[in-house]
Amino acid sequence: MKDIANVLNISAAAVSKALHNDSRISEKTKKAVRQVAENLNYQPNHLASALRSGKSNLVGVIVPRTNSNFFSSVIQNIEHVLNSKGYNIIITQSNESYKKECDSIDTLLFTQVDGIIASMANETVDLQYYEKIKSKGIPLILFDRGENDLNVDYIGIDDYNSSHVIVEHLLAQGCKRIAHIGGYKRTRIYNNRIRGYIDALKKHNLPLDDELLIETNLSIENGREKMQELLKLKNRPDAVYVAGDYAALGALQVLNEQGIKMPEEIALVGFGNEPFTDMVTPSITSVNQHSEQIGKLAAETFLNYTHKKTIKQELRKQILDAELIIRKSSNKV
Numbered sequence: 449m450k451d452i453a454n455v456l457n458i459s460a461a462a463v464s465k466a467l468h469n470d471s472r473i474s475e476k477t478k479k480a481v482r483q484v485a486e487n488l489n490y491q492p493n494h495l496a497s498a499l500r501s502g503k504s505n506l507v508g509v510i511v512p513r514t515n516s517n518f519f520s521s522v523i524q525n526i527e528h529v530l531n532s533k534g535y536n537i538i539i540t541q542s543n544e545s546y547k548k549e550c551d552s553i554d555t556l557l558f559t560q561v562d563g564i565i566a567s568m569a570n571e572t573v574d575l576q577y578y579e580k581i582k583s584k585g586i587p588l589i590l591f592d593r594g595e596n597d598l599n600v601d602y603i604g605i606d607d608y609n610s611s612h613v614i615v616e617h618l619l620a621q622g623c624k625r626i627a628h629i630g631g632y633k634r635t636r637i638y639n640n641r642i643r644g645y646i647d648a649l650k651k652h653n654l655p656l657d658d659e660l661l662i663e664t665n666l667s668i669e670n671g672r673e674k675m676q677e678l679l680k681l682k683n684r685p686d687a688v689y690v691a692g693d694y695a696a697l698g699a700l701q702v703l704n705e706q707g708i709k710m711p712e713e714i715a716l717v718g719f720g721n722e723p724f725t726d727m728v729t730p731s732i733t734s735v736n737q738h739s740e741q742i743g744k745l746a747a748e749t750f751l752n753y754t755h756k757k758t759i760k761q762e763l764r765k766q767i768l769d770a771e772l773i774i775r776k777s778s779n780k781v
Contacts, residue, residue: 452484507750508556509539510549510566512593516694517722518739519567522591525743526565533751535562544665546571553577563587563750568594570635570665582761587753591746592737593637596763603745603766605737607637610770611644612651614689614717614735617772619652621780623687623715627660629674629699630691638663641691641719660685664695671698679706687715687778693722696732700777704729715778730776738768 449467453460458477466473466481484490507530511519527537538559540552549569556564557580564581567590578598581588587601594602611628618626628645631638642661649656659681664670671690675698678685690696696718703710710716710730718725718734725732745766753759 449490451488452481452490455484455488456480504560504562505535506559506561507535507537508552508559508561508564508566509537510552510556510564511539511541512544512567512569514539514541516720518592518720518737521739522567522743522746525740526747529744529747530750542569542572544570546574550577553581557581557584557586561586563589563753565589565591565746565750567592568635570632573634585759587750587759588761589746589749591742593635595636599763600761601749601764601766603742603749603768604637605735605742605768605770607640607770608644608647610719610735610772611641611689612648613770613772615645615648615652617733617774618687618689618715618717618778621687621711621715621778624654625657625660625683625685626654626687626689627662627678627685628689628691629662629664629666629671629678629695631666632663638691645689666690666692666695668694668698668701671695671700672702673698675699675702679708685714687711687717689717691719693718693720693725693732693734696734697724697728700728700730700732710777711780715780717772717778721773725773726775733775733778734773736771736773738771741768 449460449463452463462473463481466478467485469478509523509526511523514520523539530537538556538561542549542552546569549572563586575595575598578588582600589601591603615626628642630642633639633642646656662674664674671694678688688699690699696716700716703714703716708714716732718732721734721736725734
């Protein structure tokens with residue numbers, strides 16, 4: 449800024465005001481400053497600016513992965529809302545790794561972000577790094593995957609009730625022996641889906657068979673592996689409820705390869721409503737997680753904190769009703 453000031457024979461303070469579009473600086477001076485700044489290849493130091501002002505207009509977003517339509521849609525909607533209010537976002541992905549998630553949090557805190565919106569990695573059990581965010585007085589908004597113990601805002605769908613909706617749909621199709629390929633119980637949303645599955649069976653007086661309840665990381669490969677295991681059972685299931693669409697795709701591949709008719713022999717239900725669920729054969733019944741609404745609510749929840757002098761968070765849940773999209777893989781009608 450001093451170099452720009454020397455070229456134009458004005459003060460560095462005037463250059464700073466011009467670069468920040470201060471109304472006290474004439475348009476002629478602003479134009480001249482911008483031109484010289486471009487000629488000198490000037491790049492503002494956002495970190496230094498954030499340290500001076502206490503505000504960076506940056507929001508960190510942490511997701512388990514970006515190659516999921518659900519997470520990419522949430523990010524898109526967060527960005528749309530925040531951009532309209534003058535904020536930019538920094539996106540990081542944990543790839544389901546606790547260590548990578550911790551590194552991301554450290555990087556975002558070093559960058560002086562004004563808030564963090566996150567969905568936890570599958571590996572995350574220790575919450576100390578998320579507690580670190582809170583200790584800095586930075587708003588923390590969790591979506592899809594979160595923990596009640598952190599006592600922060602959370603946005604997601606009703607995972608427990610989703611399992612009831614799925615089981616009751618399968619029962620209505622005449623299924624009696626329903627397997628569940630779920631996520632790990634240590635992750636709250638998958639624990640809720642497992643509990644919902646178990647309680648739905650009890651509600652309809654169906655026995656819980658431990659060999660039909662499987663925990664996995666819900667990748668395509670795991671979906672294939674676990675579906676193969678279920679098919680080897682002496683008394684195999686007549687329906688499979690998978691807690692993630694990618695694993696459901698793996699299960700679908702195995703069923704197609706082995707010539708098993710869906711839904712006549714085995715009905716299949718996924719979770720997440722990924723775009724491919726409507727493109728494969730047969731199309732996969734799945735749960736719409738309302739990614740657009742979750743992204744907008746997460747961004748708006750953060751913005752509510754920008755007007756407050758002190759940040760005092762507590763557990764506030766915004767829970768959306770799940771929507772079952774019924775397709776050919778489970779619909780016998």
